[in-house]
Amino acid sequence: MIGKTDNNDKNESRKIAITLIALVLVLAVAAFLMLPALTEVSATYLAPGLGLKDSAVISFFITIIIMIVFAVASGDGLLGELQFIIGGFFLFFVIVWLLLAWIF
Known part of the structure; x- marks a missing residue:
């Protein structure tokens, strides 16, 4: 059929x-x-300064705060936007993490 x-x-x-x-x-x-x-490359350019471990901790808390603000501002709250928050969390986390390690 x-x-x-x-x-x-x-x-x-x-x-x-x-x-x-x-x-x-x-x-x-x-x-x-x-x-x-x-x-x-990471040992050469990212090790001096803040470092990857410390910047990962700072980046985690910054990303959590940003995601909560985005979820509340979207209007649906945390549960309505959960599928977008998960993907956005990892993207924001990696960007903020590497930028903190690079700049500081």
Whole structure:
């Protein structure tokens, strides 16, 4: 009872899924191969000053405060915007973390 368009849609979605999985695998291998170079860069440019550990703690609390302000200002509260807060938290955390370690 499956029509021709359903089979075409299945095949197309499989091709897209395989392509996305291959892309993620290639990116994971590239990140793994870049790891030694990234550790040298972080040791050279991010170690003097505040450091990564201290800036991570400061960044965590700054990000929590920013996310709560955004959630309250959005009008739906914390539960209505939870799916956006989770993604935004990690994005804000990484940006603030690295900027604090770099600048200070």
